[in-house]
Amino acid sequence: MLGLQKILLLHLLACVRKLAHGSDIIHGEKAPENSMQYMASVQDNNGRHVCGGFLIKEDFVVSAAHCDDSNPTHVVLGNHNLKNGNHQKIRIENKIIHENYQRVGLGDDIMLLKLTQKVQLNGRVQTIQLPPAEIHLQENQVCQVAGWGKTKTDDNKPADELMVVDVSVIDKQVCKDQWGGVPANVICAGGYKTTKGFCQGDSGGPLVCDGLAVGIVSYNHNGICNYPEDPNVYTDVRKYLQWINKTVTDRNSFV
Incomplete structure (x- = not known):
């Protein structure tokens, strides 16, 4: 065995x-405006987009465990165009990586991002x-x-x-x-x-x-x-x- x-x-x-x-x-192709309201841009301390994610609760975003390698600090929701300032930017309170994750390619590549505050759900931001x-x-x-x-x-x-x-x-x-x-x-x-x-x-x-x-x-x-x-x-x-x-x-x- x-x-x-x-x-x-x-x-x-x-x-x-x-x-x-x-x-x-x-x-x-470009996603139609407001078509994917659950999408999150996971960003570092310099405001650089490093990974994607998706909103499952008002204060939780799911992403990949290997994204922690880029040391993300906050998420941006509510805007398909990252250069447009009309969005919600919320800091990450805690990153919970699956206990079995070792490295990308070996499986269990999942991470939960606990946000410091709840997102305001509206016509631009929704959970999936x-x-x-x-x-x-x-x-x-x-x-x-x-x-x-x-x-x-x-x-x-x-x-x-x-x-x-x-x-x-x-x-x-x-x-x-x-x-x-x-x-x-x-x-x-x-x-x-x-x-x-x-x-x-x-x-x-x-x-x-x-x-x-x-x-x-x-x-x-x-x-x-x-x-x-x-x-x-x-x-x-x-x-x-x-x-x-x-x-x-x-x-x-x-x-």
């Missing part, structure tokens, strides 16, 4: 060498619903992923406008075969055999299927975004519902 575990770990480590943090939107644990995603089911940032591999200038693109769910076994193994508790969608998906600089955004936040942008292949060689990989939110619910109700998490 230990031998099998070592083999699986080596497969995952091999994958880590060719992956890159996920993020921005390739071959997408999480999926029930029993929901089943179909192969080729069309979902959406959105984010801010560069829109092609060799472009270092991030986009000011929120971009969105349709991506199709990829069979888990196909995903495993293409990557040579993937962590448990992930969803694959976009990238493989398409020119659409996410790229670097805005991990943590949601994969939205039928209006539910089912995934969290985690990683893709080697920073190649224009014509991705492997499927894009997301943390499967359905597998962390108990942890999320416990964390948002457990005040001891914020001590």
